[in-house]
Amino acid sequence: MTKHTAGIHHITAFVRNPQDTVDFYAGVLGLRLIKQTINFDAPEVYHLYLGNELGSPGTIITFFPWAHSRKGRIGGGQVGITTYVVPAGTLDFWAERLRKFAIAFERTERFGEAYLQFEDKDGLKLEIVAREEGPQSQWSFGGVPAEKAVKGFGGAILYSTAPARTAHLLEHVMGLSRVGQEGAYTRFKSTGDLGNVIDLNVTPMGYGIGGSGTVHHIAWRAQDDADHAQWRSHVEQNGFQPTPIVDRQYFNAIYFREEGGILFEIATDPPGFARDEEPEHLGEKLMLPAWFEANRPQIVENLEPFEVRVLKEDQ
Secondary structure, three states, X not given: OOOOOOOEEEEEEEEOOHHHHHHHHHHHOOOEEEEEEEEOOEEEEEEEEEEOOXXXXXXXXXXXXXXOOOEOEOOEOEEEEEEEEEEOOOHHHHHHHHHHOOOOOEEEEEOOEEEEEEEOOOOOEEEEEEEOOOOOOOOOEOOEOXXXXXXXXXXXXXXXXXXXXXHHHHHHOOOOEEEEEEOOEEEEEOOOOOOOEEEEEOOOOOEOEOOEOEEEEEEEEEOOHHHHHHHXXXXXXXXXXXXXXXXXXXXXXXXXXXXXXXXXXXXXXXXXXXXXXXXXXXXXXXXXXXXXXXXXXHHHHHOOOOOOOOOHHHO
């Protein structure tokens, strides 16, 4: 069986404070909060989703904010840097915006592309690259107009404890094409136009430690439920041990850990985030799956309130 993922579906990270997180990703980066729910496996913790206007696959970053989370250490077995893509010609706008918010950044270059690298409030490593490909976001917020808004993910840099094995998986199991090597990185590309460029650090790295400021997992796209079932068989036939299919309400998911230590998920594109909210009201209130509704009062009591707000620098 030959399979090819279109690219990244979403990336999920640990943070500490929901207000700080929403201020950074909505207030500074201009993303839309498209869903506020809970971690289905730990209902005392939010699960926040931010992306483009509809939370399209390839645009979604999700967070588990937990005040008592230990500080993580980025290393092998993790996404090292999450890459965002913006429209061509807007990198200077984003450099000025980072300065405006006193966010330190570094300009760097990789495979002939210019990047702005910086960190969020928890130390999660991010970068911005400008490209022509990928649909324009229709969302504007604060000081970020739609024509300069983040389109979604450009991709990610992966840190592996066994990069040769991770490279084999990316190419021969996930179906990405090997583009080339430059310095410390091998570049792979998927078939989609967002979340499609993966740079793998070719140097084996010691294991990182999960905690705030680190990525928990990277999720890849499956077209629909039928394709998802094929992906599960495909992964299993290639010697990995995927979980059973899990209902995450807005997509179905399977998980497995690749040989370099990175937790991979494969998630379905449908049904999407408008299944329980109107598109124009996404993210405005706490949504719970049916099996938690009876416990809503206790759940809400344990969650720290936050709001999506325009920050003072944009007022």
